Amino acid sequence: MIAVLRLIWLVPLVPFLGAAALGFAGRWLSRRAVGVVACGSVALAFLLSIAAVGALSGDLAGLAGAPGMSVDPGARRVTVHLAEWLAVGGPGGVSAAWRFLLDPLSAVMILVVTGVGLLIHVYSIGYMAGEERGYARYFSFLNLFTGMMLLLVLGANLPVLFVGWEGVGLCSYLLIGFYYTEEWCADAGKKAFLVNRIGDMGFLLGALSLFTAVGTLDIGSILNGAAAGQAAGGGVTGRVALAASLLLFAGAIGKSAQIPLYVWLPDAMAGPTPVSALIHAATMVTAGVYMVVRMGALFAVEPLALGVVAGIGAATAVYAATIGCAQTDIKKVLAYSTVSQLGTMFMGAGVGAFGAAIFHLVTHAFFKALLFLGAGSVIHALGGEQEMGRMGGLRERLPITYACMLAGALAIAGVIPFAGFFSKDEILWGALSTGRVAIWLVGIGGAGLTAFYVFRLIFLVFHGEARDPALAEHAHESPRLMTVPLIILGLLSVFGGWIGAPKVLSLGGDWNRIGHWLAPALAPAEGALRAAGHSAAGEIGAMIVSLILAGAGIGLAWGFYRSHPEWLERFTARFDPLVRLARAKYHVDEAYGRLFVQPYFTLCRTAREFDARGVDGLVNGVWRAVDVAGHFGRYVQTGFVRNYALYLLIGAILLLYWVLP
Amino acid sequence: MSLFWILLLSAALFTIGVLGVLLRRNAIVILMAVEVMLNAANLTLVAFARHLGSADGQILAFFVMTVAAAEASVGLAIVLAAFRLRRSVDVDAFNRMKW
Numbered sequence: 001m002i003a004v005l006r007l008i009w010l011v012p013l014v015p016f017l018g019a020a021a022l023g024f025a026g027r028w029l030s031r032r033a034v035g036v037v038a039c040g041s042v043a044l045a046f047l048l049s050i051a052a053v054g055a056l057s058g059d060l061a062g063l064a065g066a067p068g069m070s071v072d073p074g075a076r077r078v079t080v081h082l083a084e085w086l087a088v089g090g091p092g093g094v095s096a097a098w099r100f101l102l103d104p105l106s107a108v109m110i111l112v113v114t115g116v117g118l119l120i121h122v123y124s125i126g127y128m129a130g131e132e133r134g135y136a137r138y139f140s141f142l143n144l145f146t147g148m149m150l151l152l153v154l155g156a157n158l159p160v161l162f163v164g165w166e167g168v169g170l171c172s173y174l175l176i177g178f179y180y181t182e183e184w185c186a187d188a189g190k191k192a193f194l195v196n197r198i199g200d201m202g203f204l205l206g207a208l209s210l211f212t213a214v215g216t217l218d219i220g221s222i223l224n225g226a227a228a229g230q231a232a233g234g235g236v237t238g239r240v241a242l243a244a245s246l247l248l249f250a251g252a253i254g255k256s257a258q259i260p261l262y263v264w265l266p267d268a269m270a271g272p273t274p275v276s277a278l279i280h281a282a283t284m285v286t287a288g289v290y291m292v293v294r295m296g297a298l299f300a301v302e303p304l305a306l307g308v309v310a311g312i313g314a315a316t317a318v319y320a321a322t323i324g325c326a327q328t329d330i331k332k333v334l335a336y337s338t339v340s341q342l343g344t345m346f347m348g349a350g351v352g353a354f355g356a357a358i359f360h361l362v363t364h365a366f367f368k369a370l371l372f373l374g375a376g377s378v379i380h381a382l383g384g385e386q387e388m389g390r391m392g393g394l395r396e397r398l399p400i401t402y403a404c405m406l407a408g409a410l411a412i413a414g415v416i417p418f419a420g421f422f423s424k425d426e427i428l429w430g431a432l433s434t435g436r437v438a439i440w441l442v443g444i445g446g447a448g449l450t451a452f453y454v455f456r457l458i459f460l461v462f463h464g465e466a467r468d469p470a471l472a473e474h475a476h477e478s479p480r481l482m483t484v485p486l487i488i489l490g491l492l493s494v495f496g497g498w499i500g501a502p503k504v505l506s507l508g509g510d511w512n513r514i515g516h517w518l519a520p521a522l523a524p525a526e527g528a529l530r531a532a533g534h535s536a537a538g539e540i541g542a543m544i545v546s547l548i549l550a551g552a553g554i555g556l557a558w559g560f561y562r563s564h565p566e567w568l569e570r571f572t573a574r575f576d577p578l579v580r581l582a583r584a585k586y587h588v589d590e591a592y593g594r595l596f597v598q599p600y601f602t603l604c605r606t607a608r609e610f611d612a613r614g615v616d617g618l619v620n621g622v623w624r625a626v627d628v629a630g631h632f633g634r635y636v637q638t639g640f641v642r643n644y645a646l647y648l649l650i651g652a653i654l655l656l657y658w659v660l661p
Numbered sequence: 662m663s664l665f666w667i668l669l670l671s672a673a674l675f676t677i678g679v680l681g682v683l684l685r686r687n688a689i690v691i692l693m694a695v696e697v698m699l700n701a702a703n704l705t706l707v708a709f710a711r712h713l714g715s716a717d718g719q720i721l722a723f724f725v726m727t728v729a730a731a732e733a734s735v736g737l738a739i740v741l742a743a744f745r746l747r748r749s750v751d752v753d754a755f756n757r758m759k760w
Contacts, residue, residue, distance in 0.1 A: 639759030641691075641752045645682050 002062060004051040006069060008100050009082045011052065011110055012154060012164075014045045015147035019140045026136025035125040038139035042121050042146055046114035053107040057517075075520045077103040079156050079220070086159060096217050101156035105521040108358060108514070109153035109290055112365045116282040117146045119485035123373050124274040126481030127380060131272075138178060142278065145171035149283035153290055158207040158217045161291070165203065165255065168284045169196040175279075176271040188270035195264040199254015203291075206247030210298075213240040223297040227524055241301035248295055249309055256288025258316045258346060262339045263589055269331040273376030276331060280338040281369035286361050289345045293354045296525025300352070310350020310431075314442040316343030321449035325456065326582035329386050330375050333457050337412065338368055340446055344427055347443055353430025354525055355518045359500040360423035362514070366496045367411035367420055370489035371454075374405035377482055378461060381475040385468075388457065393466035397475040400483045402462045404490035409458050411493040413451035414550045416543075419497035425543050426502060432542050433535075444546050451553025459561040504536045667708040674701035688740045688750040692733060699729045 018041025026034055060073040070079045082098040102110075121142060128138055148171055152164025170193070177189025211217050214225045229237055252258070257265035268279055279285060292299060292309060299305045317340050324336035341364050348357035379386055381398055395402045411418035414425065424447060431440040466472035477483065501511040510516075560568040572579050581587070636647075674697055681694025703722045710718030744750050 634759075637759045639756035641755065642683055642686075649679060649683070 002055045002058065002060075004048065005055050005063065005078050005102065006066065006080060007048070008052050008078070008080050008102050008154065009098070011045050011048050011114070012147045012150035014041050014048070015143045015150065017041065019144035019147060022136050022140035022143060026140055029136060031129075031135055034136045034139050038143055039118065039121045039125070041143055042114060042118045045146070045150065046111075046118050049107075049110040049114045052102060053111060056102055056104070056107055075103065075523075077101070077220075077521070096157050096159035098160060099156035099218075100154045100160075101219065102154065103521045104518050105290075105294060105358065106153045108362060108518065109286075110150055112286075112362050113146060113149050113153065113282050116365045116369050116489075117149075117278065119488055120274050120278050120282065120369060120373065121146075123277075123376070123482050123485040124272075126479045127274050127376055128272065129479075134178065138175075138272070141171055141174045141178075142275070145175065145278060145283050149287065152287055155219075157219055158210070158222075161219070162203065162207065165251070165287060165291075166200065168287060169193060169200065169255070172196070172268065172279055172284050175275040176268045178271050178275065182270075185270040188264075188267040191267050192264040195261050196254045199251045199261055202247045202249075202254070203251025206244045206249075206251065209240065209247060210244045213237075213244070219294065223295070223524060226298045226301050229301060238302050241298055242305050245295065245299045245302065245305040246308060249292065249299075249305070249312075252288030252292050252346075253312065254288075255291075256285050256342045256346070257339050258288075258312050258343060259319060262316065262320065263592060265339055266332055266335040266585070269329070269335055273331065273372060273379060276335070277369045277372035277376070280334070280372060281365040285338060285342055286365065289342065289349065289357055289361050292346065292349050293358055293522070293525075296349070296354045296522060299349075300525050306350050306352065308350070309346050310436065310439055313343045313346025313348075313350050314439050314446075316340065317347060317446035318343075318442050318449065321446045321453065322582050323585050324453040325449060326579060328388050328583075330378065330388050330391070330457060330461065331372075331386055333388075333453055334368070334371055334375060337371075337450065337454065338364075340450060341368065341412070344424060344443065344446065347439060348427035348430055351427075351431045351434050351436055351439060352526055353427055354522045355515050356423065356426035356430050356500075358518060359514050360420075360427055363411065363419035363423040363493075363496055363500075366489055366492040367408040367418075370404055370408035370486065370493050371412065373482070373486055373489065374401050374408060377401040377478045377486065380478055380482070382471050383474065385471055388460040390468040390471055391461045391466075392464045392468075393462070393472055394475055395462040397472065398462075398477050400477055400486065404483075404486040405462070406458060407490040407493045409454045411497070412454050413554060414447050414546060415451075415554075416547060417494075417497065419493050419495070421547075422497035422500050422502065425546055426500065428546055429502070429539050429542050433538070440542075444549050447546055448549035448553045451550040452557050455554045455557035456561055459557055463562060502539065504539050664708055664712050668705065671701045671704040671708065674698075674704065686751050686753055688743065688752050689737075691752065692736045692740065695736075696729060696733065699725055699732075 018037055021037055022029070022034060029037070056076055056078065060071055060076065060078070063069060063071045063073075063078070068081045070081075071077070078101070080100045080102070082100065084095060084097050087095040087097075121139070124139070124142065128135060131138070145168060148164045148167030150164070152161055152168060155161035155164055173189045173193035175189075176192050177186045179185040180189070207217065210222050214222050216222065216225075226241055229241065254261045265280075265285065269276055271279075299309065320336045320339035320343060324333050324340060327333045327336060341360070345357045345360050345364070348354070348360060378391065378394065378398065378401060381394070381401075382391065385391070407418065411420040414421045428440055428443045428447070431437075431443055498511060500514040503510050503512060505511075560571070678694045678696075678698030678701060681697065682691050685691055685694065703725050706718040706722045706725070708718075710716060710722075740750055743755060747754050
């Protein structure tokens with residue numbers, strides 16, 4: 001059993017093999033075989049993850065001194081050395097090896113990635129059944145995406161992490177632009193890739209600045225250096241830590257779609273809906289949160305770095321929620337919801353509640369995958385319709401989808417005892433208990449807005465009369481391949497939160513399993529920050545406030561979209577400019593277009609003109625000169641032998657004249 | 662006989678050869694003119710050999726004669742081939758090698 005820890009590198013490798021098999025041989029496989037290979041590889045990775053995490057939670061003492069591994073039983077940290085890579089300067093020099101790190105943090109991540117990823121793979125078989133082209137291509141990319149994410153979370157040094165980091169960016173490009181014959185889909189893929197590249201540049205600079213300062217790229221050594229620097233004033237000094245953590249955070253901003261680089265995520269809706277679920281829940285956007293938590297001890301060196309993380313997270317949380325309230329496309333609402341929820345996670349990490357951030361990442365993976373797959377089920381039932389203005393009254397026609405999405409909505413709104421409540425409140429309590437009242441206020445504001453827009457979605461889609469009866473008439477519940485993953489995710493959204501129930505709600509026990517599980521991995525980062533006193537009364541008070549706000553949000557949505565439509569009319573009339581601004585996404589895309597895209601195009605056009613006129617002109621000038629010279633020179637060639645003899649004579653005479661004294 | 666007169670004769674012969682090459686149109690006559698030029702050069706070589714009391718010039722003259730024989734055979738072969746092509750040995754009829 002414990003030997004599986006030595007094979008931890010198989011977890012990302014198996015989906016890679018699946019992707020390779022489907023990518024190279026997929027066209028000769030039947031659809032059934034494609035589905036089996038795709039789901040089988042992820043299922044195998046999931047089983048391996050379970051076995052590895054089981055072994056990790058057991059007694060690790062027996063592994064001490066095993067070849068190719070280093071084990072720290074106290075911190076539950078296992079590092080497996082697979083092969084050398086980028087070795088420079090011999091044994092004492094620098095090397096970035098294929099090393100894999102399994103500790104409680106990456107254990108949680110691989111379980112989420114493979115578990116939720118598996119459900120999305122299964123769902124995709126049903127969702128993509130009607131697809132005529134690219135069936136194997138789709139599943140190949142899906143497998144590659146999962147593998148890259150696993151590589152990212154298991155990488156023990158920054159280069160390996162970076163391979164996964166770039167890999168998920170590539171896969172998001174491939175999958176968002178899956179319908180590449182549609183120009184806007186291909187454009188959305190490019191946008192995602194390019195915006196991510198901006199952040200990736202920051203990540204790379206951060207990693208290299210750490211390398212210059214510490215002389216290693218191994219994550220453990222860097223974090224030890226940061227901790228030592230904190231203690232002794234050496235190692236990673238404050239300024240280096242600040243610069244490096246802000247640069248790394250720039251990468252996280254790009255990957256996890258925070259202000260100002262969130263613009264790619266809403267456009268990522270161009271891909272098939274299960275891809276959105278995969279991007280938003282299991283892979284890709286959670287990478288930024290994971291990386292910040294993983295490097296938590298580095299961020300903790302300078303309070304300013306964590307302050308920036310918390311500030312940007314809180315701002316994004318409430319900002320994206322306001323846009324989500326005004327969107328009419330069902331997937332756009334969920335996309336902005338993800339941006340907002342990721343902001344909440346960064347807010348948690350920024351106030352030092354790293355465990356709460358990861359806990360929210362897990363529960364968010366459950367309910368956001370559920371909401372997206374549910375939205376996919378609705379879109380599937382309506383033959384591709386995404387406008388909520390044409391839906392309505394689907395409750396009876398899609399009972400399973402409705403029940404599951406309702407569970408997801410309650411979870412994201414933070415209603416007790418659904419999953420989102422526990423994780424969100426742990427983050428909010430983390431902010432309040434460390435005295436960051438402003439962050440807390442923004443956080444509960446965002447939570448109220450979240451409850452509003454998600455129930456706006458539920459009421460618009462499932463309740464009331466069908467706005468487009470012709471469309472609703474043909475609606476039918478999705479096949480079982482799609483509903484079973486929905487039901488599993490629904491159960492996880494209902495009960496998944498109890499793995500992290502706070503102590504005050506544990507009826508005298510202590511049910512915060514995930515907190516205790518993560519504690520050894522996060523202790524270096526959280527240690528300094530979580531010294532604040534714990535007040536049970538305060539915690540319960542904060543919970544009541546956020547529950548009231550969630551209730552208010554749901555009630556307002558009920559009022560606006562069910563019981564009193566005239567309220568909505570009066571509200572939109574009163575705040576017309578604001579509503580229109582939010583519906584237009586605050587014109588940020590247009591502003592970026594003016595500020596960056598257009599000037600860049602102008603630069604490109606100038607460069608093209610310079611190339612066409614300057615560089616090409618030079619080259620063309622050379623051949624024109626030769627052409628003209630030849631044009632006149634050719635008259636010398638008369639073809640008459642005696643002329644040539646005369647030239648010879650003249651040449652000989654001139655030569656003699658020159659040679660003779 | 663002094664060297665001067667011999668060189669003068671040689672120069673005259675060479676000039677006659679050059680003018681023959683430049684002015685005549687019959688390919689065979691041009692070849693003969695070339696032979697005249699070569700022999701003018703030979704005469705110079707032999708004259709200097711005698712004047713300087715060295716055999717080098719005379720030996721070189723033999724080589725020139727050998728080369729001239731080879732040149733004449735190749736040249737005549739070309740003229741023959743050209744004649745078969747055009748039924749003429751007028752060099753101005755062969756002016757196709759140009760732009």
